[in-house]
Amino acid sequence: MVDVAREAGVALRTVSRVVNQDSTVGPELVQRVRAAIADLGYRPDERARHLRLGVTGTLGAAVRQLSHVNPVLRAVERAARAADLMVLAASTEDDENLERHVVESMCRRRFDGIVLEPIGDDHGYLVPELAAGLSLVAVDRPVLGLDVDCVLSDNRSGIEKAYRHLVRHGHDRIAYIGDDERIYTARERAMAFRGCVAAHGGPLDTMLHTGQVESGRIREAVRAALSGAAPATAIVTGNAQLSVEVLRHLGADAVDVALIGFDDSELATLLRPDLTVVAQDTDAIGSTAIDMLRARIADPATEVRTVTVPVELITRGSGEIPPAT
Amino acid sequence: MVDVAREAGVALRTVSRVVNQDSTVGPELVQRVRAAIADLGYRPDERARHLRLGVTGTLGAAVRQLSHVNPVLRAVERAARAADLMVLAASTEDDENLERHVVESMCRRRFDGIVLEPIGDDHGYLVPELAAGLSLVAVDRPVLGLDVDCVLSDNRSGIEKAYRHLVRHGHDRIAYIGDDERIYTARERAMAFRGCVAAHGGPLDTMLHTGQVESGRIREAVRAALSGAAPATAIVTGNAQLSVEVLRHLGADAVDVALIGFDDSELATLLRPDLTVVAQDTDAIGSTAIDMLRARIADPATEVRTVTVPVELITRGSGEIPPAT
DNA sequence: ACCTTTCGAGATAACGTTATCCCATCATGG
DNA sequence: CCATGATGGGATAACGTTATCTCGAAAGGT
Numbered sequence: 214m215v216d217v218a219r220e221a222g223v224a225l226r227t228v229s230r231v232v233n234q235d236s237t238v239g240p241e242l243v244q245r246v247r248a249a250i251a252d253l254g255y256r257p258d259e260r261a262r263h264l265r266l267g268v269t270g271t272l273g274a275a276v277r278q279l280s281h282v283n284p285v286l287r288a289v290e291r292a293a294r295a296a297d298l299m300v301l302a303a304s305t306e307d308d309e310n311l312e313r314h315v316v317e318s319m320c321r322r323r324f325d326g327i328v329l330e331p332i333g334d335d336h337g338y339l340v341p342e343l344a345a346g347l348s349l350v351a352v353d354r355p356v357l358g359l360d361v362d363c364v365l366s367d368n369r370s371g372i373e374k375a376y377r378h379l380v381r382h383g384h385d386r387i388a389y390i391g392d393d394e395r396i397y398t399a400r401e402r403a404m405a406f407r408g409c410v411a412a413h414g415g416p417l418d419t420m421l422h423t424g425q426v427e428s429g430r431i432r433e434a435v436r437a438a439l440s441g442a443a444p445a446t447a448i449v450t451g452n453a454q455l456s457v458e459v460l461r462h463l464g465a466d467a468v469d470v471a472l473i474g475f476d477d478s479e480l481a482t483l484l485r486p487d488l489t490v491v492a493q494d495t496d497a498i499g500s501t502a503i504d505m506l507r508a509r510i511a512d513p514a515t516e517v518r519t520v521t522v523p524v525e526l527i528t529r530g531s532g533e534i535p536p537a538t
Numbered sequence: 539m540v541d542v543a544r545e546a547g548v549a550l551r552t553v554s555r556v557v558n559q560d561s562t563v564g565p566e567l568v569q570r571v572r573a574a575i576a577d578l579g580y581r582p583d584e585r586a587r588h589l590r591l592g593v594t595g596t597l598g599a600a601v602r603q604l605s606h607v608n609p610v611l612r613a614v615e616r617a618a619r620a621a622d623l624m625v626l627a628a629s630t631e632d633d634e635n636l637e638r639h640v641v642e643s644m645c646r647r648r649f650d651g652i653v654l655e656p657i658g659d660d661h662g663y664l665v666p667e668l669a670a671g672l673s674l675v676a677v678d679r680p681v682l683g684l685d686v687d688c689v690l691s692d693n694r695s696g697i698e699k700a701y702r703h704l705v706r707h708g709h710d711r712i713a714y715i716g717d718d719e720r721i722y723t724a725r726e727r728a729m730a731f732r733g734c735v736a737a738h739g740g741p742l743d744t745m746l747h748t749g750q751v752e753s754g755r756i757r758e759a760v761r762a763a764l765s766g767a768a769p770a771t772a773i774v775t776g777n778a779q780l781s782v783e784v785l786r787h788l789g790a791d792a793v794d795v796a797l798i799g800f801d802d803s804e805l806a807t808l809l810r811p812d813l814t815v816v817a818q819d820t821d822a823i824g825s826t827a828i829d830m831l832r833a834r835i836a837d838p839a840t841e842v843r844t845v846t847v848p849v850e851l852i853t854r855g856s857g858e859i860p861p862a863t
Numbered sequence: 864a865c866c867t868t869t870c871g872a873g874a875t876a877a878c879g880t881t882a883t884c885c886c887a888t889c890a891t892g893g
Numbered sequence: 894c895c896a897t898g899a900t901g902g903g904a905t906a907a908c909g910t911t912a913t914c915t916c917g918a919a920a921g922g923t
Contacts, residue, residue: 214879224903229881237901254670259646260589261879264908269585279604279627280612287605290629299643301626302604304615318624321584345579461808480805483786539909549873554911562871586909589878868921876913886903893896 220249273319273327274302288499309333326506348509354397363519371491371524372405375473384447388438391423391451431458446536447471453478471534489532545574598644598652599627613824634658651831673834679722688844696816696849697730700798709772713763716748716776756783771861772796796859814857
């Protein structure tokens with residue numbers, strides 16, 4: 214920058230003014246400075262700029278897997294771009310230690326705010342960061358034990374919609390195959406399912422299967438649900454990956470067993486019958502997250518909120534299969 | 539930091555030494571400084587650190603869509619983590635202007651290097667950055683007109699493998715349905731297909747269909763390929779998304795028409811018959827990209843290279859369907 | 864007892880920006 | 894013709910780090 218100033222025969226401050234489009238610089242000086250910048254290949258250094266300014270105009274997104282389908286992240290990027298903020302994202306790989314590493318890195322880099330898909334139950338490392346003024350919003354899952362802004366889907370209502378839909382289509386014995394209940398969303402959905410069964414009066418033991426998403430376990434769960442004296446005539450799955458696994462193991466039975474999946478996905482309309490799903494409003498989740506984050510950045514004293522976004526049942530065929538007689 | 543020094547009763551430099559685990563500080567001073575850091579909630583500022591150090595220990599990844607399946611990005615993150623580098627990623631949304639914006643932002647932030655999935659044909663904006671010492675590696679597609687490190691899949695060989703495989707299974711009339719040839723990979727694959735047809739001696743007009751991935755166009759292409767006096771008995775698709783679309787429109791015909799898709803995907807083993815694919819070695823692409831980037835960062839004078847990574851034909855059933863008689 | 868070595872720690876100067884303050888220069892009004 | 898703004902531009906001090914240089918003190922050898 215000092216070289217540019219010398220080359221253009223102006224003061225340092227003037228170069229800064231030209232770079233920042235300050236209107237108080239005469240046109241011919243602007244020209245001279247521009248020329249010098251091009252000549253010398255000067256490229257401004259945001260590190261220094263941000264250091265001086267205090268803010269970085271950057272949001273961090275710490276998500277489970279960058280390389281997976283994540284419509285919420287897409288909505289986050291869109292909304293941030295609309296607010297002239299840059300989003301830089303990194304994967305936490307469902308690893309608590311990696312989450313901590315990623316988030317702390319973002320804090321040390323003084324990102325203006327962080328969108329986090331939290332993992333696990335212990336987020337104690339966040340306490341000093343929050344005390345020091347970190348703006349953070351959790352999406353998809355809450356940060357347990359900490360008073361933090363949060364955007365969640367209405368998991369309970371989603372399961373209830375699916376259950377009621379199947380009951381309405383004549384099903385009586387409905388199974389649920391879900392993810393590991395150590396995961397918040399899996400826990401919420403399984404609890405909601407238990408509530409449905411309790412309200413409806415059926416047995417639970419052969420109808421609820423949760424645990425790691427592992428092909429062998431899913432096969433076993435599908436087998437257990439569909440066998441015995443009173444086999445299930447319908448299945449609800451706990452997430453998109455589980456829908457795929459369950460379909461894989463249903464095989465030819467897929468035309469006889471009703472199925473409703475949690476989460477919409479592109480293959481929902483590829484299969485026969487098309488997949489009925491509980492779809493999350495990912496656009497609303499993402500843009501709400503950015504709204505809340507921006508509000509907190511603007512005023513750190515903003516009251517902490519948890520927003521629950523409604524889900525929608527999309528009927529496509531698989532959920533409308535009648536019970537086998 | 540100066541507050542910490544005052545609180546601990548030491549000099550600024552000593553605090554820095556403690557933070558950076560310098561061994562030349564006495565144990566009791568380390569304790570005092572640690573206590574002061576915790577007391578005052580001091581959090582180091584990487585912006586200043588990076589400014590002073592010159593390097594940021596950060597790589598940027600500018601990819602088409604963060605929220606899409608992208609096994610290469612996963613491999614990039616893994617390999618970078620192994621090298622103790624942080625990867626921060628952003629989407630370019632297949633938009634040339636957005637790509638430029640993202641890459642220039644990363645440059646101004648002085649990322650140590652950038653992994654780029656280039657879009658379009660004009661990357662002139664990179665020239666001054668490269669001249670100023672930007673380390674960059676392109677993946678999946680080359681940066682046309684610029685001498686830049688590059689990791690590509692062997693698209694030509696992939697198409698040839700698929701074509702030969704189908705010929706070996708008795709097919710004579712093989713159709714190709716591909717993406718818009720303005721996209722480099724689509725162009726390469728279509729060209730390779732033309733070469734195959736030329737070598738094999740068949741007609742081309744009803745067998746080659748490229749253009750935007752749009753449901754109506756794909757339906758029309760499938761119809762055109764399978765109708766007429768000499769209908770195709772086998773189809774090769776140009777990418778994973780096209781495989782899905784083609785399958786959608788094949789419907790019940792999927793058991794009669796041989797199909798080989800470019801790119802592996804999780805739904806390849808979900809369908810009946812399972813999908814035979816040309817699989818890219820995404821792990822190799824990602825780790826090679828990081829290797830090349832690190833080499834260039836370490837020595838900017840390193841010779842520019844283009845690495846072509848082999849592809850593999852994975853037979854699963856759909857590609858082994860014999861021609862209808 | 865004195866000199867040398869080693870080790871720990873402090874003062875100071877960068878890194879590349881921007882903001883504050885201040886001073887020219889010029890046109891305008893009394 | 895001089896005072897008064899207004900306007901454009903320059904010197905200087907931060908922002909929060911780390912590296913260099915220097916110095917003091919303690920330990921060990923002759």
